Amino acid sequence: MVEIRNLTKTYGKYRALNNLNLHIDKGEIFGFVGPNGAGKTTTMRIICGLLQADWGEVYVDGIDSLNHNELIKRKVGYVPDFFGVYDNFKVMEYMDFYGSMYGIDGETVRKTSLGLLDLVNLSDKADSYVDGLSRGMKQRLCVARALIHNPQLLILDEPASGLDPRARFELKEIMKNLGSMGKTIIISSHILPELGEMCTSIGVMEKGNLIANGKVEEITKQSRQANPLTIQILENKDQAIQILRQTPQVQKLSIRDNEIIIAFCGEEADMAQLLSNLILSGVKVSGFHREEGNLETLFLEITGGEKR
Amino acid sequence: MSHTKKKMNPILRKELRLGSRSIKIPLALMFYNIVLALIAVVMIFSVNAVGGISGAFSSNGDAIDFSGFLYIFQVIGWTQLGITLLIVPILSAGSISGEREKQTLEIMLTTPEKPFSIIWGKLLASLSNFIMFIVTSIPIMAISFVLGGLNWFALLGFIAMILVVAILVGSIGVFCSSAFKKTIASIVMTFLIEFGVLFLPLIICGGVLGVEAIAYAAVTDQMMNPPDPNFGPTPFIMILTPLTGFFDYMMRVMNLTSIAEILREADMFGVITPILSYAWIPVNVIISGLLSFFFLRMAASKLNPIKKHKKKKAPKQMEAQKLQGMPVAPQPQRYQPQMMQGQPQMQEQMPPQPIYAPPQPMQQAAAVPPVQNVEPVQQVAAVPPVQNVEPVQQAGEVPQQTLQE
Numbered sequence: 001m002v003e004i005r006n007l008t009k010t011y012g013k014y015r016a017l018n019n020l021n022l023h024i025d026k027g028e029i030f031g032f033v034g035p036n037g038a039g040k041t042t043t044m045r046i047i048c049g050l051l052q053a054d055w056g057e058v059y060v061d062g063i064d065s066l067n068h069n070e071l072i073k074r075k076v077g078y079v080p081d082f083f084g085v086y087d088n089f090k091v092m093e094y095m096d097f098y099g100s101m102y103g104i105d106g107e108t109v110r111k112t113s114l115g116l117l118d119l120v121n122l123s124d125k126a127d128s129y130v131d132g133l134s135r136g137m138k139q140r141l142c143v144a145r146a147l148i149h150n151p152q153l154l155i156l157d158e159p160a161s162g163l164d165p166r167a168r169f170e171l172k173e174i175m176k177n178l179g180s181m182g183k184t185i186i187i188s189s190h191i192l193p194e195l196g197e198m199c200t201s202i203g204v205m206e207k208g209n210l211i212a213n214g215k216v217e218e219i220t221k222q223s224r225q226a227n228p229l230t231i232q233i234l235e236n237k238d239q240a241i242q243i244l245r246q247t248p249q250v251q252k253l254s255i256r257d258n259e260i261i262i263a264f265c266g267e268e269a270d271m272a273q274l275l276s277n278l279i280l281s282g283v284k285v286s287g288f289h290r291e292e293g294n295l296e297t298l299f300l301e302i303t304g305g306e307k308r
Numbered sequence: 309m310s311h312t313k314k315k316m317n318p319i320l321r322k323e324l325r326l327g328s329r330s331i332k333i334p335l336a337l338m339f340y341n342i343v344l345a346l347i348a349v350v351m352i353f354s355v356n357a358v359g360g361i362s363g364a365f366s367s368n369g370d371a372i373d374f375s376g377f378l379y380i381f382q383v384i385g386w387t388q389l390g391i392t393l394l395i396v397p398i399l400s401a402g403s404i405s406g407e408r409e410k411q412t413l414e415i416m417l418t419t420p421e422k423p424f425s426i427i428w429g430k431l432l433a434s435l436s437n438f439i440m441f442i443v444t445s446i447p448i449m450a451i452s453f454v455l456g457g458l459n460w461f462a463l464l465g466f467i468a469m470i471l472v473v474a475i476l477v478g479s480i481g482v483f484c485s486s487a488f489k490k491t492i493a494s495i496v497m498t499f500l501i502e503f504g505v506l507f508l509p510l511i512i513c514g515g516v517l518g519v520e521a522i523a524y525a526a527v528t529d530q531m532m533n534p535p536d537p538n539f540g541p542t543p544f545i546m547i548l549t550p551l552t553g554f555f556d557y558m559m560r561v562m563n564l565t566s567i568a569e570i571l572r573e574a575d576m577f578g579v580i581t582p583i584l585s586y587a588w589i590p591v592n593v594i595i596s597g598l599l600s601f602f603f604l605r606m607a608a609s610k611l612n613p614i615k616k617h618k619k620k621k622a623p624k625q626m627e628a629q630k631l632q633g634m635p636v637a638p639q640p641q642r643y644q645p646q647m648m649q650g651q652p653q654m655q656e657q658m659p660p661q662p663i664y665a666p667p668q669p670m671q672q673a674a675a676v677p678p679v680q681n682v683e684p685v686q687q688v689a690a691v692p693p694v695q696n697v698e699p700v701q702q703a704g705e706v707p708q709q710t711l712q713e
Contacts, residue, residue, distance in 0.1 A: 086326060086412065
């Protein structure tokens with residue numbers, strides 16, 4: 001659905017995108033992760049034709065986006081990281097205005113809008129003024145607005161920022177619905193656990209480069225393998241340490257009271273084997289677990305942030 | 309999606325709808341007409357006072373000097389022009405920058421609506437507000453017709469002429485609005501450009517004409533049969549100055565000598581000047597229209613994020629070298645899973661993780677375009693496969709690279 005090749009963009013002397021290559025399949029919900037200034041927004045803006053790339057190629061649905069700007073605009077819906085609403089408009093009028101910008105006739109816009117407002121749970125607000133909506137409602141209205149021309153690709157820049165947990169949950173549900181409708185969605189966010197739940201694949205950007213890219217499970221599994229294994233022992237600690245020393249997958253070992261923390265580079269099966277070895281040799285194990293890999297740890301590791 | 313039916317510009321429709329809900333425009337209209345009405349009342353009294361001397365409305369009831377009321381039209385007409393030059397910049401200079409400040413401009417630009425159409429809609433919206441100012445002032449303008457002198461065609465002509473000025477000023481305003489981020493800066497610049505386009509040439513030409521006239525008078529003072537004055541090309545520059553059309557019209561309406569008539573004396577080409585006299589207003593209107601179009605085009609091109617003429621191309625070798633030398637953000641290290649902080653040594657023997665894509669080394673960017681005398685676009689097309697394909701080989705190399713760093 002989206003194919004980006006060697007995309008480069010410089011702002012003055014700062015290189016915001018550095019030969020970015022990215023491929024997103026149709027129907028995927030792609031999460032863009034990265035610290036501020038990594039180039040996520042720049043990439044998104046180039047895809048929607050709001051920004052000119054220095055060089056490189058962007059294809060959306062097989063169409064060269066940089067040279068057929070107007071065709072692309074009919075295929076892409078964009079929700080920026082701000083609302084961009086007219087306070088003096090009623091919700092339906094707001095939808096109607098953007099419909100007319102796409103050259104859709106009034107009757108069709110009205111029908112589509114009602115469906116979309118239903119999708120984003122705003123049907124009861126159709127005649128309210130935009131001014132009176134809450135942040136979460138405005139955000140959902142923006143999503144509905146971006147869908148007015150039935151785009152195949154929806155791009156959301158930091159959609160969850162500034163929303164309370166309830167509003168974020170609703171947004172997440174909408175995204176899932178849209179995903180099941182077969183829309184390709186690109187979301188950037190820094191609220192990583194939710195991105196992990198929503199997305200089918202993610203890309204991690206830093207300093208204009210895509211440094212990780214793949215299915216969510218693969219990436220989180222990868223980060224999970226990096227997490228240490230914690231074993232709590234009630235009795236026979238020395239015995240346990242001896243067994244652990246003999247296990248080839250154990251690379252590093254540290255002991256805190258009755259807790260042993262090891263760096264373990266094996267698979268699930270290896271973990272199970274280790275546990276049964278311990279128990280069979282008479283070690284009383286009261287706890288055996290590995291931290292779940294999540295995007296947050298991954299993000300912090302990648303971007304070199306401090307973990308709390 | 310039907311494009312067959314001609315529809316109202318969506319921006320104009322939106323602005324009209326929003327404008328109808330705003331209290332600002334009605335307030336401004338009220339204020340504007342109060343000012344005009346006050347001026348008219350003062351004029352009527354002063355005409356009466358003057359007329360009183362010559363007998364109008366005087367106790368002995370002699371003839372009223374109706375021609376005095378013509379000057380009400382003149383004074384209100386010029387006041388209208390002055391207010392136009394003040395109001396239209398304010399109405400138009402916020403049109404695009406206001407959207408920018410509301411952060412709705414970006415969204416507008418993601419729609420297929422063309423930048424020129426957005427600009428055009430904004431101009432029409434500003435003018436529609438302005439037309440309300442003119443229309444609501446017609447009753448006051450009509451005092452001159454009720455009390456004497458002018459016919460309705462003169463009023464229609466006046467509205468047409470002031471619209472020409474308003475379109476030009478509005479175009480300047482929309483252009484500034486598109487070119488400057490802040491509405492305040494845009495308004496200030498609109499006034500400056502307005503002055504530069506409308507008044508500066510007038511002042512210069514007027515000054516030159518004045519100096520020439522004085523010089524002519526000095527030279528021909530003692531002559532019995534002075535030759536025709538020759539003001540050179542100045543009249544031809546003046547006809548290109550937007551405001552002179554309005555001036556000319558106002559003088560003609562009053563049956564005064566028009567600018568062209570005055571300049572007929574300055575007969576450089578005996579044949580052309582009489583033509584000039586007839587063509588003054590049409591030529592002037594066309595010039596104003598062209599200038600307006602120029603400003604609107606500029607505004608649209610400022611608005612368009614994608615410049616058509618600057619199509620994608622690989623950087624030339626020079627640029628590539630420059631890029632290579634420039635202080636680029638340091639290449640981020642490829643992600644390697646690490647142990648939790650607190651067990652820092654644990655990671656030593658971790659194998660490199662193959663899932664992650666290799667980084668794109670900076671040098672490749674520089675290596676892309678180097679062959680000279682070849683179409684740059686083709687180079688780009690030739691390059692991607694090289695960069696895209698071999699993640700696996702590079703994956704092994706990177707850890708050492710990062711270690712060295």
